[in-house]
Amino acid sequence: MLRRFCWSPLLCLGLLACHPADKGKPLAVPDPAAVLAADGDHMVSINAADAPPPPAPVQPAKDKPWPEVVLENGRAWIGCDTDYTGEAGDGTELEALDRQSLDAALEPCRERGLVRVRYVGKINPAFAAMVSRLAVVADVMDIGKRILDLDSSGGQVEAAIVAGDSIGESGWTIWVREGSICHSACVFVLAAGDNRLISGKVGIHRMMRISSTATSRAELNKELQQVYDNVKDYLQRNGVAVGVADLMMTVPNRSLRLLSNAELKQYGLDGTNAVQDDLERIKQMRKCGDDFVRRKDAFLVAFDRQCKREGADLEAVTTCGQALKDQYGFPDETCPDESPLSELGNALLEPPPAPADPPVIALPDAPVASHEAGT
Structure with missing residues (x-):
């Protein structure tokens, strides 16, 4: 039986560009938006000139409408605890990213003060906008415990860094649960969490450069060098070893290198974010x-x-x-919010009981019912 092959759009374009009849013609440059939509499990990087505009800054004020953003190539659900096996499952699916929709989605989580966002899909500008907007609404509702329950095969490097910087500023725990994956550009999102809990699979490989005009290894390496410099700077500010980026360079984009538990710890991708931990230690030393x-x-x-x-x-x-x-x-009685695992501290607590019915008080001139037998 012949094995079926799936041809990448970039590979097909590359083969067409090498046809003898095309000698002397300029290389065709693929449309970035089209490639992003069809890149499968690849990790892609785009030229700055071709990059979609970053999400516009959002304001807490409800009277300022947010620019329209559609969640493409991904789905998200909002839950208010960590148990996805119960009746509530992953929660309520997020249908839109406007302020009104996000307010309604997070309102049930306000009382408990914990939100879990289950995201399945690509890492792209819409994903970056989603995590930024969710953080704004969570801040307004004083929902301090935030979990990003992530399952992604990858996507766009630049969008992952934008999302990661937003996550790093707004206090998220990243969870790759059993049966889920975090591959390719998703690893940059994982790097940004205050804490990382990993039961699924984490994998890396090289990135593809969209809009590349390289015709030699040297030219391709020169194009990628600036991207990798930005990636390494990003990893450093999130307490992750830059060796991750070096290891990525050795794995073909069509392949995948799964990281072992020991490697995840070695590279600083599992557990507490080292940079965030240092920052919290300085603050907690002063306060606690x-x-x-x-x-x-x-x-x-x-x-x-x-x-x-x-x-x-x-x-x-x-x-x-x-x-x-x-x-x-x-x-700790003095510093309960700074206690370890505070982001999960109330995750397994039962919801607060409903208030008891107030006692019935008989008016002075009303007969009081007797509870004696036979009356």
């Missing part, structure tokens, strides 16, 4: 004192060793962490 910081450090070491096992789902990890917190005196 030396003893708090020492206990939190000891807890995080024990949590990594005892609770984070390969294949463990988020509920099991969280249950283990909750039990471990008691041993180290958390949540």
Whole structure:
């Protein structure tokens, strides 16, 4: 039986460009938007001149309409806890990214103060706009615990960096749950989380340069060098080893290199974001004192060793962490919001009980019913 092959649009264009009849003709440059829509599982980078405009800054004020953005090549759901196996599942699907729709989607999460965004799809400018807008609405509603439940085969490098910078400024935990993947450009989004919980598969490979006019390895390398310099700078400010970018260069774009648990830790892609951890330590030292910081450090070491096992789902990890917190005196009475795993601290709590019916008080001139037998 002959194996079926799927031909990449870029490869087909490249073969046509090499036809002898085309000698002397300028190389055809593929349309970036068309390639982004058909790039399969590739990681792509685009020339600055061809890049879609970045999402316009959004304002908390409701009277200022947001530019229209359509979530393309992806779907998102909003939930208010970490349990996706129950009746609520992944939550309510997000139909639009306008302010009114996001307000309605996050309103049920306001009381608990936790939102989980399940996203399945490509990393693109619409995804970047989505995480930015969700953070604005979560800030207004005082929803401080934010989880991005991610399943993506990759997408556009520049959009991943824009999304990552937004995520890094707004306090998200990134979760790649069992059965999910985070491949290619998705790894840059993973890098930006304050904390990363990984039970699925994380993989990397080279990027393709859209609108490239290179005809030699040297020319292609020169085109990619600026992109990789930006990528390395981005990884450094998120506490991830730049060796990830170097390793990407060795893996053909049509292939995939899965990272082991040991490599994820080695490169700084699993667990607490090192840069964010340093920043929080400085703040917590001032606010909560030396003893708090020492206990939190000891807890995080024990949590990594005892609770984070390969294949463990988020509920099991969280249950283990909750039990471990008691041993180290958390949540701390002085600094409860700075206690470890505070973003998941109330995730498994039952919803607050409904208020009891008020007692019936008889008016002075009304007969009071007797509860004695036979009356």
